[in-house]
Amino acid sequence: MAIVTRGFRGRRDASAERLPPGQYQTRDFPVLSAGPTPRIALDEWRFTITDEPGSPVRSWTWSQLLELPVEQPVVDIHCVTKWSKFGTRWEGVSLDTLFASVETSAGYALVHSYGGYTTNLPLADLLGGKAWIVYRYDGGDLSPEHGGPARLLVPHLYFWKSAKWVNGITLRREDQPGFWESLGYNNHGDPWREQRYTGD
Numbered sequence: 001m002a003i004v005t006r007g008f009r010g011r012r013d014a015s016a017e018r019l020p021p022g023q024y025q026t027r028d029f030p031v032l033s034a035g036p037t038p039r040i041a042l043d044e045w046r047f048t049i050t051d052e053p054g055s056p057v058r059s060w061t062w063s064q065l066l067e068l069p070v071e072q073p074v075v076d077i078h079c080v081t082k083w084s085k086f087g088t089r090w091e092g093v094s095l096d097t098l099f100a101s102v103e104t105s106a107g108y109a110l111v112h113s114y115g116g117y118t119t120n121l122p123l124a125d126l127l128g129g130k131a132w133i134v135y136r137y138d139g140g141d142l143s144p145e146h147g148g149p150a151r152l153l154v155p156h157l158y159f160w161k162s163a164k165w166v167n168g169i170t171l172r173r174e175d176q177p178g179f180w181e182s183l184g185y186n187n188h189g190d191p192w193r194e195q196r197y198t199g200d
């Protein structure tokens with residue numbers, strides 16, 4: 001005799017609770033890039049935080065980035081094209097570490113990448129243990145197609161917010177839409193609230 005209620009099966013399947021609405025689980029790691037993969041020499045690489053009206057407040061070289069305390073987030077990631085990948089393993093520096101010496105009254109961040117990609121988010125979504133600049137994935141150096149030498153990782157928002165080939169953040173008093181945000185994608189992009197498109 002096998003009596004299995006749908007509720008019981010639902011609770012047994014832990015992956016169902018990890019999957020935001022409308023998403024499916026994938027085990028491979030798709031590459032999604034809006035343009036060609038830029039190649040950045042490590043001795044020219046910089047990560048710069050700029051405050052309006054435009055003077056850099058802090059800038060790190062590659063070797064300075066590597067000297068900062070390392071964290072190893074293991075997180076689920078969710079692309080707006082509906083794939084989710086569970087338990088991805090990264091290594092990098094918390095945005096809290098990078099912002100520790102930055103004084104600002106700005107509420108918003110516009111993230112910039114080598115190659116010209118941008119994405120915007122409230123500064124609060126980058127702080128409080130929620131975001132990292134990562135340079136290693138699954139035990140190896142982050143590959144160029146996945147954003148190496150370094151990318152932003154903001155796993156609690158759709159993965160388009162996790163800018164590959166990141167090279168800086170401009171702090172802003174007023175929000176300014178980034179690349180996908182100005183092409184009809186949601187300004188915030190919370191996968192649990194299914195904020196995919198403008199107006200969701």
Ligand SMILES: Nc1nc2c(c(=O)[nH]1)N[C@H]1C(S)=C(S)[C@@H](COP(=O)(O)O)O[C@H]1N2
Nearest residue numbers: 030031032033034113117146159160163164
């Ligand atoms: N610089 C840059 N960052 C980017 C993108 C891009 O096109 N350029 N695509 C975004 C999108 S839509 C997604 S889903 C993820 C994909 O990351 P992956 O290629 O490592 O899976 O990167 C995000 N970051």
Ligand SMILES: [Mo]
Nearest residue numbers: 032079080160
């Ligand atoms: Mo995406």
